[in-house]
Amino acid sequence: MPAPADARTPGPLPKLSATIISFNEADRIGRCLASLAFCDEIVVVDSGSTDGTRELASAAGARVVERPFDGFRSQKQFAVEQASHDWILSLDADEALSPELQASIRAEQQRGFDRAAGYRFARSSEYFGRFLRHGNAYPDRKLRLFDRRRGGWRGEREIHETATVDGAVATLDGDLLHWPFRSFEHQLAKGRQYAQMMAEYAHARGKRASLSKLILAPAWRFWRGYLFRGGFLDGWAGLVYAYVTSDTARQKTIRLWLLQRELATRTGEGPDQ
Incomplete structure (x- = not known):
């Protein structure tokens, strides 16, 4: 059987x-x-x-x-x-x-x-x-x-x-x-660190910054999260989160642009895990 x-x-x-x-x-x-x-x-x-x-x-x-x-x-x-x-x-x-x-x-x-x-x-x-x-x-x-x-x-x-x-x-x-952030200042510092690491990774792979990325990528990240995915339903917290994380996308593009022109140096910040 x-x-x-x-x-x-x-x-x-x-x-x-x-x-x-x-x-x-x-x-x-x-x-x-x-x-x-x-x-x-x-x-x-x-x-x-x-x-x-x-x-x-x-x-x-x-x-x-x-x-x-x-x-x-x-x-x-x-x-x-x-x-x-x-x-x-x-x-x-x-x-x-x-x-x-x-x-x-x-x-x-x-x-x-x-x-x-x-x-x-x-x-x-x-x-x-x-x-x-x-x-x-x-x-x-x-x-x-x-x-x-x-x-x-x-x-x-x-x-x-x-x-x-x-x-x-x-x-x-x-x-x-x-629990990703201990404070608002911690979130800003972590965003800077991550933007630098992402820019370095993109630069090493031959990617380049552009004016369209600087303008459109942060805007799309904000509206995708806040409006299309319902971030507004989380109230003030959802608004602040969408705004600050969209700024990380902006920082990444700026840091990539600086790396292209050899104007950037590492911040010396330690790893935040």
């Missing part, structure tokens, strides 16, 4: 390693670590924190590895390679799993992660007291749970890096909660 279509092959469940990269995240990493307590292992790759981040991670049961920062993608892939298990759940220190997402991941683990080579889920960012639910900020789906034998943090881009897999990708219920 043939087995039922939904039968599972008996055997040990796949173990799950959580990986985090960090730099001076003592004020934010605690909730990240707490949300990963169900994982079989937590690996934290730290790039020289001086605020007690490493000690907090160790006290929470994580295995801490130190490595100089040389790019977001490279640091995250290094963390994947330090893990003991093949199934990886990769988070940043300013992120945490919602209870619903924790339940979704645990349910997939109970099934043996048999539906896909990787799993993605929505990310919801906190912005001055509320979680944004519209615009360019949401659902902002991220692939963060994957089988490293079939994928990982691949490619050359070190900023706005993405994980990819060879095989099917499934979407899980629940949100990845994100």
